[in-house]
Amino acid sequence: MKTKIREELMEMRKETDLMRLKMRKENDRMRQEFLSQQLCAEPIQPLVSPTPKSTKGSCAAPITSGDDIIGQTRECELLVAGDKLPRVVVLGKVYEKATTLHNVPLSPDVAKVRVEKV
Numbered sequence: 001m002k003t004k005i006r007e008e009l010m011e012m013r014k015e016t017d018l019m020r021l022k023m024r025k026e027n028d029r030m031r032q033e034f035l036s037q038q039l040c041a042e043p044i045q046p047l048v049s050p051t052p053k054s055t056k057g058s059c060a061a062p063i064t065s066g067d068d069i070i071g072q073t074r075e076c077e078l079l080v081a082g083d084k085l086p087r088v089v090v091l092g093k094v095y096e097k098a099t100t101l102h103n104v105p106l107s108p109d110v111a112k113v114r115v116e117k118v
Contacts, residue, residue, distance in 0.1 A: 072098075076094045090115055091116050093116060095111070
């Protein structure tokens, strides 16, 4: 009785290991596909902040970096890899001309976005 249960457990373990291996291979394939698509994406251009950062921290800097200017945003989607195709999980807006976030300058490879619908 114990040997039969032990054999069944060993068989289940083999099947589980095989499924894990298949999942790792599929995950690696999807990651490579995603990264190859990202390499072809249009790079974010570096922006320069038009106003100096406050050194005292006693007041917020005026909004002059285009953060809330109408017409300076565009719709965007956040995609997450699904079973076969990526799924849209978040809708939002990306601020094209934003150079700061909470008075901190954004690096050239970072964009300010606002989540509108999850």
